[in-house]
Amino acid sequence: MDTTQRTEQQRSADRRRRELLEAADRVVLRDGPQASMNAIAAEAGITKPILYRHFGDKGGLYAALAKRHTDALLDSLRAALDAPADRRERVEATLDTYLAAIEARPQVYRFLMHPSEGGQGGEQGFDVGKHSAPLLRRMGEELAQVIEDRLDLGPGGQRLARVWGHGIVGMMHAAGDWWLGERPCSRAELVRSLADLLWGRLAAAGDKIGGPGF
Amino acid sequence: MDTTQRTEQQRSADRRRRELLEAADRVVLRDGPQASMNAIAAEAGITKPILYRHFGDKGGLYAALAKRHTDALLDSLRAALDAPADRRERVEATLDTYLAAIEARPQVYRFLMHPSEGGQGGEQGFDVGKHSAPLLRRMGEELAQVIEDRLDLGPGGQRLARVWGHGIVGMMHAAGDWWLGERPCSRAELVRSLADLLWGRLAAAGDKIGGPGF
DNA sequence: CACTCGTGTTACCGCAAGTAACATGCACGT
DNA sequence: ACGTGCATGTTACTTGCGGTAACACGAGTG
Incomplete structure (x- = not known):
């Protein structure tokens, strides 16, 4: 009944x-x-x-709101990540998708990254990081899964995949945040530079004259 | 007088x-x-x-407080960055210094990263990113400078250095944040994994059987 | 028709940021 | 010695937000 x-x-x-x-x-x-x-x-x-x-409470509303946007963004990213192309192209497509999203709706982006979750009452039992933007965590875990599924990393591959997932997401996020504020170059250039970084150009670069390189 | x-x-x-x-x-x-x-x-x-x-106001106090800690952390990082060793060792030392710092004082770390800067009153003229943690920006700029000074990156090297500076700092930050929350491995392992990522192991890894790799 | 239940309201509490107005101690010039 | 600045400190207030209690209306059901 x-x-x-x-x-x-x-x-x-x-x-x-x-x-x-x-x-x-x-x-x-x-x-x-x-x-x-x-x-x-x-x-x-x-x-x-x-x-x-x-x-x-306010946290609940914000969480619901964040979930909507996070789900939407993650869907876009999954699409880019699953496109039929080689690894480098897919990495670039994923970076570009993310950057295009934050470029198109900076307010949403800011909201997702800084929920500003401090109230006066209760529950301050934080474990650091429990409060930091859940979007980053979800993206990191998702990417880690993809890496683990598709790459042969040898022993310790699972741990490596998770570290890399979160690390790459953080790289993308921080670079995107900075880029959005200063707009020092085009989106395409940024994507290319980040992919170059992931592709080991940092290690491969030569020292400048005058001392041992960074 | x-x-x-x-x-x-x-x-x-x-x-x-x-x-x-x-x-x-x-x-x-x-x-x-x-x-x-x-x-x-x-x-x-x-x-x-x-x-x-x-x-x-509260923002002023927090800014002053943040500056103290930020300066202190940046000093440690500079020291690690300037140590007499080869590039890989220095990168690892810098990562380890950062991670040791946030591990030792998670509350300080959390405070620096999430100033919780929303009040009721004025100044909401944000440009996205203006509010995000200044510590990350400063670290990114600092690292960019070091990279630019020491590495020979060819044409467009300056832009590349800045992108990389912010990107690497973001990688370090996100991975550290996640690691601090879950403690999935030792600090040394994390450092090694991140350095491997920067050294191009992502690009070099082989595909897993069953399809084109990530 | 009384009863309840979902939806909505007004009016309130507690608390934190920020401010106004008043008090006090200490150095100064004359 | 005595007022005059001036920094330092206080109490008491306003404003605004998150969150809640208590009341009010409308519809379906015995």
């Missing part, structure tokens, strides 16, 4: 939830991550307590 | 400032970045307005 009815009600609840998320999205896109719950509620045409009924 | 007196007064002011910073340091180390101004003032044995007179 409950399950069928439940689905009916849950559907409307889910629709509401989606509407609220889209409203929140608009506000966050406009005001950045410090958007207030009041502002979001106003944008959605309702008031605060409803948001809290749906998402628990 | 004033300069001599000024230096006298300024000295005492500077000493106060340092005492306040050390108190703030203790609190941030204990409570994390969400430490309140009240708590910091209490730890210093004074009250809020004095903090505001010295540092303007």
Whole structure:
């Protein structure tokens, strides 16, 4: 007597939830991550307590919002990663996809990277890193999986793959962040430079005259 | 008639400032970045307005605090970077220095990376990246300079050096963050894996049986 | 018709950032 | 000796946000 009815009600609840998320999205896109719950509620045409009924607290709303965007971005990245081409081309395509995404929607990007999750109350039991952007972690794990699946790295390959997954993602992220702020070169140049780095050009480069190289 | 007196007064002011910073340091180390101004003032044995007179606002205090630690860390890194050894050894030493630092004082590390800079008031004119941790930017620029000075990268070397500087720092940071959270391997193994990545092992690895490699 | 349940509201609490206005100690010129 | 600056310190306040309690309406059901 409950399950069928439940689905009916849950559907409307889910629709509401989606509407609220889209409203929140608009506000966050406009005001950045410090958007207030009041502002979001106003944008959605309702008031605060409803948001809290749906998402628990601000962290919950932000987590839901972040999950949407993160999932979307990860889908794009997976597509680039799975394209039929050789390794170097795929690496470049993946880098370019990521950079194009953050270039197109910098506000979203900033929101995902800096959830600003400090409140006054409770749960400060942090283990460092538990709070840092989950997007990076997910991308790192995903990439690690791909590396482990496809590359023959010999003994210790699994550990190596995870280190590399997180490392490469971090490289991409930091370079992208810097690039987005200063725009020192075109996206294509950036992609090429990063791929060159991954391809060992750092180790291969010669010293400059005057001493042992870096 | 004033300069001599000024230096006298300024000295005492500077000493106060340092005492306040050390108190703030203790609190941030204990409570994390969400430490309140009240708590910091209490730890210093004074009250809020004095903090505001010295540092303007919370961002000012945090900036001053961050600068201290950032400078200290950068000094360590420079030392590792300038040691008399070949390139690979120096890269490993630098990575290890960084990782040892964040391992030894995770609270400081977390504070530096996530200043939690959202307030209610003004200045939200962000240019993405303006808010992201200044430590990463400074490390990236510093490393870029070293790379540019010491490596012969041919035409476009300057751009390449900057991209690489920020990219390598990001790699180090993300991998360190993940490692600190999960501790999947020893520090030495992590260092070695990252150096291997920079040395082109990703490009050199063979495909696994069953398809074109990553 | 009473009953409940989901949806919505207003009005409030607690807390932290930041400020205004008042108090006090100490060096100075005359 | 005495007011005059000036830095240092205080209490008490405002503002704004996250979060909650208590109340109010509308629809389906015995």
